[in-house]
Amino acid sequence: MAKHETPMIDQLESGPWPSFVSDLKQEAESRAKNVNGIDYQTPQNVCDDLLGVLELSYKHGRTHWKHGGIVGVFGYGGGVIGRYCDQPETFPGVAAFHTMRVNQPSGKYYTTKFLKDLMDIWELRGSGLTNFHGATGDIVLLGTTTPQLEEVFYDITHKMDTDLGGSGSNLRTPSCCLGTSRCEFACFDTQAMCHYMTNEYQDELHRPAFPYKFKFKFDGCSNCCVASIARSDLSFIGTWRDDIRIDQEAVKAYVGGEIPPNAGAHAGRDWGPFDIQKEVIGNCPTNCMRYENGKLEINTKECTRCMHCINVMPRALRIGNDRGATICAGAKAPILDGAQMGTMLVPFIKIEEPYDEIKENIIEPIWEWWMEEGKNRERLGELIRRQSFQKLLEVTGIKAMAQHVQEPRSNPYVFWKEEEVPGGWTRDINEFRKYHQR
Amino acid sequence: MAKHETPMIDQLESGPWPSFVSDLKQEAESRAKNVNGIDYQTPQNVCDDLLGVLELSYKHGRTHWKHGGIVGVFGYGGGVIGRYCDQPETFPGVAAFHTMRVNQPSGKYYTTKFLKDLMDIWELRGSGLTNFHGATGDIVLLGTTTPQLEEVFYDITHKMDTDLGGSGSNLRTPSCCLGTSRCEFACFDTQAMCHYMTNEYQDELHRPAFPYKFKFKFDGCSNCCVASIARSDLSFIGTWRDDIRIDQEAVKAYVGGEIPPNAGAHAGRDWGPFDIQKEVIGNCPTNCMRYENGKLEINTKECTRCMHCINVMPRALRIGNDRGATICAGAKAPILDGAQMGTMLVPFIKIEEPYDEIKENIIEPIWEWWMEEGKNRERLGELIRRQSFQKLLEVTGIKAMAQHVQEPRSNPYVFWKEEEVPGGWTRDINEFRKYHQR
Amino acid sequence: MAFISSGYNPKKPMEDRITDIGPQKFDQFYPPVITANKGKWLYHEILEPGILVHVSETGDEVYTIRVGGCRFMSVTHVREMCEIADKHCDGHLRFTTRNNIEFMVDSKEKVEPLKQDLASRKFNGGSQKFPIGGTGAGITNIVHTQGWIHCHTPATDASGTVKATMDVLFDQFTDMKLPAKVRVSMACCLNMCGAVHCSDIAILGYHRKPPMIDTEYIDKMCELPLAVAACPTAAIKPAKVEFEGKTLKSVSVNPERCMYCGNCYTMCPSMPLADTEGDGIVIMAGGKISNRISMPKFSKVVVAFIPNEQPRWPTLTTTIKRIVDAYSNDANKYERMGDWAERIGWERFFDKCEIEFTHHLIDDFRDAAYYTWRQSTQFKF
Amino acid sequence: MAFISSGYNPKKPMEDRITDIGPQKFDQFYPPVITANKGKWLYHEILEPGILVHVSETGDEVYTIRVGGCRFMSVTHVREMCEIADKHCDGHLRFTTRNNIEFMVDSKEKVEPLKQDLASRKFNGGSQKFPIGGTGAGITNIVHTQGWIHCHTPATDASGTVKATMDVLFDQFTDMKLPAKVRVSMACCLNMCGAVHCSDIAILGYHRKPPMIDTEYIDKMCELPLAVAACPTAAIKPAKVEFEGKTLKSVSVNPERCMYCGNCYTMCPSMPLADTEGDGIVIMAGGKISNRISMPKFSKVVVAFIPNEQPRWPTLTTTIKRIVDAYSNDANKYERMGDWAERIGWERFFDKCEIEFTHHLIDDFRDAAYYTWRQSTQFKF
Ligand code: SRM
Ligand code: SRM
Ligand code: SRM
Ligand code: SRM
Ligand code: SF4
Ligand code: SF4
């Protein structure tokens, strides 16, 4: 028998999509039965009470979690989000219901062993509820009591060789697309770089010393499967500089209808026979392709590596060989002054361990600048807007180029530096008045 | 013999384009000779001294006109720009060199009689130098002395039945393209409306009561030959709502190469035979045209009346019959916060004398709002930006529609009015705390 | 309950402490076929919705079956996945960036049994545990946030709105009939933890009432200057308030300037915003992230407010369905929703989606608002 | 000189005063063929550069010969036009919105003699008085402002830069070989009286030094609070200055914040900006006004500064010529300069026009600057 009546959320059990309510109930039941006789370290009925508080929220149309809660593990400034219920008498099982952010392995491949071990810890010490994964990328262990935080931390470090991720004003858990591991479009090993940076900057990740949060994300190509350009302060996106590799025979096979376009992504509807002119050439944003006499030509100089043609004909077209990444800076969510996309900062850089150039010329100078100049709770993107993109270029020693802009400024309000203007700014009004009477 | 050596500006006499320096010298010479024995009311050598002061500016790379100068004619707050030379001893002829803005007739057609009469007045009373026309549209009489201002005003009103234009914080001289007088694209009589508004608002034009300048311009179609959308606080641009009229035979004649495309505008270069697909259909911004089996079809619903197809085939395509104007608001030059283009406010309105709807629902409510809320030196466009486009809609009683925007907002920061939100904004924290403990 | 120690000694927190080790190295988790072929993949194909094959230059193939995950998962559910992976995939699996689960096998024969197994599993309530799909020109999982399950600032629930929406979009999850991918994202407040600001369709929790002030407690619980400084519109001013005979330090909020962003509440627990009638949902549309064909772009607000209609939010889901259908019927192959809206014009978007345009949708936030207004005579009646 | 009274009596200014009569009604000035055919025009054709015919549904035709005007014109020059109009056009003529002069005749035979007459007239210095052209896909007259001829704030001359530029672009005035119209405009300071902000090519006078302060006089000549308030960047602060033993009220300018807009000088004569080396020219490009094909758009800054090289500004004119040539060689028929730049990408614009891109061209003015940066991986190397 359920501890609380939940008529409203029960309605979320129907329908084809996996029901989180059903899952939550299944966990509640499992804990109630406790077949394995576990000595749960978090209230056994935590899931029942979560169902209950959720039902209450559905009734009121308002959350029933209190504001914040400062808890954590010793020596770390993040990785834990404290949370308390605002109806603890009614729902004692979730009176304290903190989450822990466990740093996911780059690319999110798992062995069942790892997962099962982690589940064992969390069943014992937490609510038995998780998020696979949080929006930043962490494994989110959802709901435990304060005394268990250190215990879980001890267990995951000792038993699972795994650490917490970020929260607070620090480097957040970096994340990446699966990259070369299973994608033919990847221009660099996103997982390797993501892993490297996560470890290289453990201190920045665990000990808040920044004005606000900072995020890295790594995308193997400009399809941007980890959405780096929209939500990371520094995003690394794979690209290349030389020709797209063309297999002319395979092109013909596409034209002949032997291979489904876009790897079959549109197979659900009859879009008619493949039309290379319309579908590929005509959609190329730069108009740099030609298909004539059975031959496809790409004018590399004009190509912006948008991936479209490669996406449509992955068996015929392949990314170039001279690979690296484009770095964009400053993406963030809308709070406070509106959302920002990452702005292109480095058009091309080779990606090679140990990434010295990137660390020394890009990441660290940017952090220094931001730590020096950034206001409390000011994201990098906001600082760039406040102090200018030019300032970011100065800080990173990058020369301004037309590629940095979508279009040049349309207001002519150029700020000059005194040293750029012959004679400087100090002038003598009396000298001027000799030639110009009042 | 020239009064001043002018070696630098003399170099502007060569080259094919009409030389203003040669013209200025010709006037200097004419005044020096004074064949008709005129008793010049402005120094006879005013042109010599203008040559001299200009040469000095060329030498210094700086203007030699003093700041401002408050002069005018009695009862008017504008129409005259005071100007004094900052080297009056060297150039006494231009020591005072004020301009007068004479309101041009709408569309700038003239009889030689009118021009000659005006020239007679200006030769006698001014420098004999003019601008045909000023950037706003006035006839600019360039350079006279203070005592002559009233005299010129008396002469132009009495002898020429003509008035001064605007300057200062008032309605500026309205202007228009030539409209129906000589253009088959005109959707309304721009000259008639321009003339009407100029006369209707003479008080606003001559007596500054606004926070800053205000400009009307009238374009007969969206080719915008008087650039209204870029430089008038309210711009009226002709358009239509029904079908573009198509003469299918003439279309065929274009396709057959019998009529030069775009009325011969491209005749200077061999662009190859006319290609209706590429040149017309392919350039239509909405893709709403088809040419099949010798027949041109336009899907009126999707057409944005951009004028392109009509411009290319004026003998085959004609503007619709249900004509009126689109009104855009708020254009201005970049001072202070960057330039603004006019924003579409009224998608379509019939243009019929006496324009009551426009005056009563658009112009006057806007002025009231602006006079109430506008800061000193704040243009309408800036007020709209500061108080929101919604506010402009409220003031004019126009319902918001998707046409008002290029795209909806991408930030979700919607401001709600209290009456729009059930229960309003006053809430009881204690009532809330009953359900949500601290 | 008896406290079971992990070994951690609260008296000597540094004893045996392991810190800053980061996550385990990713390649330890690779299935063998991935290890062997990493960086060698030649091409891929979607064999049917939810089922991909990647072919390597070595001749190896990996078959991936993608199944919908509702992200909020119990230990029991994860163990069930593990059981499946043990049975079919030699003990490996992965999660995607949009919270789906991917089961990989190294030969075609292994696909069918795995598929059968996945398809057969249902929750008690009747919903599928592991629906196969989410690939190609369709709708994949909705990325989302905490909502009423765990967060303190939401204006709506996350898991519930997502469940309701995915039920309505389920066909698009399992077929690939759309012109291009449609990415739906959900965030329960303006913090937008899901980065929904660049999604084809975004479901966004939104407050509509200025914060209340818990006068009696505010000075004890908050750093008032921080709360004042937090407000992006300068709506908050320090204030002194008479309360039961005492003069207390507090703040006042100018409701005309407040845009209900909740930033003050983030800094100060004594300024709650939540309200049954004030809170609800904003729908945004037409954003994208990929650089394919067109550049990434922000989503635009297309419905300013939908009340919270829990548990199934019918107005929300039918509106979304209408948008998806209109797009599906009208867009060109490969054309993302935002590109479609721009091609036909946003005025047509509203027509075709049968959504009423209201004044709320006109940007009035800061100077840049101007750039979204129409500065042209080009528009459709 | 003896004062000649118009009849105005300064002692009784209202005597016989005529005010607020506005301009004469436009239709009194129409040539008869215009009066007869107004609103009835069927179509037009450009017969050759500078010569248009408009055909009416009545069968009437009007032939227009357009000639370049340098706008700054003497009484003598205007009289010469009148003489021509009297001779050929029954005493009618008009001016265009870009300061060209149009002579109209009502039959084809009258065109040739008029043309001959116009072409034959030259100034003493050798330049043409009435160059025929300015129609169709070419370059017409440069609209411009006062410059050193009459204004107090210019950073360069107007008539001079225009003359120098039109000499270089003269071929494009008289032929019609460009892909589309190229509209060149000139304004001598940021007030931009020519509204050059939407031109294919804009020549803009620009100061580069913060204002000097005429300490001794400023408090006498200016309303200090107005000067302080005028500054859009809040660079001006009230200040007290020691001057010859006295403490004077004055202002101070923070040069780091000043963008040399001259707005303070507009309000206060004691803050002049002009400087021989500081002043010069900005070139902007790619703007347009018409709604044809694409929407109107602003010009963009493509050269941040060119020193004043009077009398003929060679760097300015050769740069403009280079831009026009690159555009002419590369753009599609009907494609305006800004549309071309957007199609090929601004990075290519700079390549093709052989203009160096400098940091000055990146927008850093206010928040909206951000929208001009590149938020994409789509760019050309
Ligand atoms: C758990 C998570 C949502 C989820 O359900 O997945 C989350 C949850 C919270 N986020 Fe977030 N954010 C989460 C990913 C994000 C993302 C997405 C991302 O990282 O890719 C964003 C948008 C990207 C960005 O950073 O701009 C995001 C933007 C924010 C913001 C706004 C930041 C801004 O600069 O605009 C806040 C507000 C703040 O920090 O005060 C915020 C604040 C919060 C807080 C801590 C609430 C608060 O006011 O302090 C939430 C705690 C919820 C809870 O009770 O558990 N969260 N947050 C995500 C982290 C899980 C993980 O570690 O994997
Ligand atoms: C004479 C003229 C330029 C010309 O050579 O043609 C002119 C000349 C001046 N303009 Fe202008 N403006 C002239 C048309 C314009 C235009 C074009 C238009 O009206 O289409 C504009 C841009 C459109 C607009 O209004 O936004 C224009 C935008 C300005 C501005 C900036 C206004 C703004 O809101 O950004 C100023 C500054 C001011 O008013 O303080 C200005 C100020 C001035 C002043 C009065 C200088 C000043 O600082 O007070 C100039 C006097 C020059 C002189 O000594 O004669 N002038 N001014 C034009 C008027 C002639 C006429 O009546 O026909
Ligand atoms: C597995 C995953 C990466 C990962 O590390 O987990 C992934 C995998 C692939 N993506 Fe992706 N994408 C994944 C998230 C994304 C995202 C991120 C997101 O939505 O938050 C994007 C950006 C979406 C956007 O623009 O809004 C994304 C935009 C693309 C695109 C560009 C599509 C477009 O039309 O704009 C392609 C190219 C294509 O589909 O042809 C692509 C192509 C691919 C390919 C074909 C790459 C390959 O060769 O293997 C993979 C299978 C595609 C499929 O599912 O149809 N992937 N892909 C992610 C699966 C998410 C899921 O569970 O559904
Ligand atoms: C005479 C004049 C109107 C007036 O009242 O004085 C005029 C007259 C005509 N314009 Fe214009 N336009 C005139 C200034 C303009 C302006 C204003 C400006 O440049 O400041 C524009 C906007 C320019 C811009 O977009 O930057 C303008 C944009 C057009 C267009 C659109 C061209 C385009 O490709 O975008 C057309 C259509 C066309 O050329 O086919 C047009 C077409 C025409 C037509 C063909 C209309 C007609 O049927 O008679 C006229 C002759 C065109 C020609 O000269 O080739 N007119 N036209 C102006 C002559 C100025 C001059 O002396 O050169
Ligand atoms: S971003 Fe590119 S490399 Fe990474 S998974 Fe997506 S398509 Fe592959
Ligand atoms: S990658 Fe994009 S820009 Fe390059 S050729 Fe292919 S479609 Fe064109």
Ligand code: SF4
């Ligand atoms: S704006 Fe239109 S109506 Fe007016 S002259 Fe130009 S083309 Fe003709």
Ligand code: SF4
């Ligand atoms: S006016 Fe413009 S939008 Fe309309 S049919 Fe012609 S080219 Fe297309």
Ligand code: SF4
């Ligand atoms: S979006 Fe807002 S309410 Fe939802 S998890 Fe993030 S911070 Fe909490």
Ligand code: SF4
């Ligand atoms: S909700 Fe946002 S806008 Fe309103 S008072 Fe709080 S911080 Fe300010």
Ligand code: SF4
């Ligand atoms: S642009 Fe500036 S300098 Fe030139 S006339 Fe206008 S106000 Fe004077």
Ligand code: SF4
């Ligand atoms: S020139 Fe402009 S920015 Fe500089 S002090 Fe004067 S008003 Fe301010």
